[in-house]
Amino acid sequence: MSNIREVARLAGVSVATVSRALSHPEKVAPATLEKVQAAIAELDYRPNMLARNFRQARAFAIVVLVPDLSNSFFATVIRAIEDRAQQRGYVVLLGDTRDSRVRERSCLRLVETRLADGVIQLSPHATAHPDRDEILCVYACGCENTPAPSVRIDNVRAARTVVEHLLALGHRRIGVISGLRDNPHSRDRLKGYKQALRAAGLAFEPSWVAEGDFTLASGLEAARRLLARREARPTALFCMNDEMAIGALRAAKTLGLEVPKQLSVTGFDDIRYAPYTDPPLTTVAQPAEAMGRAAADLLLDRIEQRAGDNELVVLPFEFIVRGSTGPAPG
Amino acid sequence: MSNIREVARLAGVSVATVSRALSHPEKVAPATLEKVQAAIAELDYRPNMLARNFRQARAFAIVVLVPDLSNSFFATVIRAIEDRAQQRGYVVLLGDTRDSRVRERSCLRLVETRLADGVIQLSPHATAHPDRDEILCVYACGCENTPAPSVRIDNVRAARTVVEHLLALGHRRIGVISGLRDNPHSRDRLKGYKQALRAAGLAFEPSWVAEGDFTLASGLEAARRLLARREARPTALFCMNDEMAIGALRAAKTLGLEVPKQLSVTGFDDIRYAPYTDPPLTTVAQPAEAMGRAAADLLLDRIEQRAGDNELVVLPFEFIVRGSTGPAPG
């Protein structure tokens, strides 16, 4: 528990010199530096970062707000954020909001009380921006009307790409398993779905959209509802994330429907489990790691005042065709 | 950016009173309290936690060291930790070590430099305890020789339970897909496997153990190796976690083996995807949330000096039979 003063005394220099030796070694004479380092080693001294942060009025910490950490896609994004943050000398505070407004507020308080320098939001809450605009906030998984600074893929085009693929396979009745209706991602992806239909001259049929909430269980339920109908049953399901697609695959299995022979299923995200479903999931790969890195850089640049102009980062997605999609049944 | 002094001035009291009004409201006269609160509201004052932490020489933060955040089991444990930590007024710093010694060290530095008050380890590194024993460290997913304080299930018995189940189903050639050989969990679970075999009067056959590293891909590969043999092929695979089991299921599928008719597969962890595999995975449910909560309490109690005697928490597991296991083929 030695402090900078003891180091100074032992090294026979002033505390200012010790401080400099640590933060700006180039500004101190080599001989002095050596003495200081010897003293530090001797005392096994560790600078007290609590004091440093207080003095500099900076936490060197950022908060990551995630709706559900155990979703494998978010976990990957966060890993990348943490990686980059650490490289740049920051720590990451975890804020699993469980989609609760209250918990979200309490995480934002961390910034207000100086325990964190900024926030990375993983949900695209375009609706409810942090009230206090002093709070530095960037979005890592944005959508069309997510305010800058933010990182996103073109969700509309990605969804369109998926649906065009299904159309090209001959599907005409394409069900949708959507996230919550007012979720911005749901909106964007539904928009892409509609665009593809319209371009193919097909009418949008609202009853083919089943609302879920991006969880496995909700995907299973939604698929059950869509597949329950006797006549005009969908021959394909466009699921707005992989988790719900996995749920849908399960539903198909329990209903005795063969995928992709009788039913095609698509996902979104390309989580690590996607290649391991049965059959492997056709899906949109979001560049999760790149998104995390980009969001971290965006935020840290702003925290360090060197905000670039690149405030809206749109990264490329990749459409990956695996085994869960096939020609529409005869 | 108002500070406690301004609040004091506006309220017409001393800074000490404002401080007390915030931390020990019961020690201040109701009338005074009201004045202070009015001033706080008026100025929209937020206490500077950086200063508070510095003054109290406490970070009110804990580090969670996780080998791989994107593993769904760990994510669930961490969620629970974060939840409990927040309830008790602490924040959680994320430390994804990616199984790297270097990164682990750098996370422990956070405690040494006072940025965190303690550490929760999610890997059971019984071998390499933090060198500096001033560091408060608890293990959330321990195994037989994980040092206390720690939380764990009885891995040996759980593994034995699984294998007994397979034996009861008539399996005699039970392959093992193990984690890295020197991983403590691998050891415990292999021990349980051997115990079950011995109790059934069967010999342990080393060539039936394939080493993986707890990832999906390694499970797939290991299963391929085990199932490649022509004669005396295993009729069941005991996988040491769900991810590898999912990989094994995929391997079986690509080899045209029907599960469970021709091959039984078991997992470990009961991650959220386990009920959604095809067929749904028979597995050991670890009480991930309870483990997280217990670990958090263990650590926070020690940080706050009221360390109980309950230093070694062993929680009950649950063996869940789903569809991936069945009678041994004729």
Add this chain to the structure above:
DNA sequence: TTGTAAGCGTTATCAG
């Protein structure tokens, strides 16, 4: 019940 005042360990300013 409230006020006074002494720090906590660092960094930054300024003079030497």
Add this chain to the structure above:
DNA sequence: CTGATAACGCTTACAA
């Protein structure tokens, strides 16, 4: 290049 010293915002004896 180095040293003296004044903050930073808060908590907490201790005194009143």
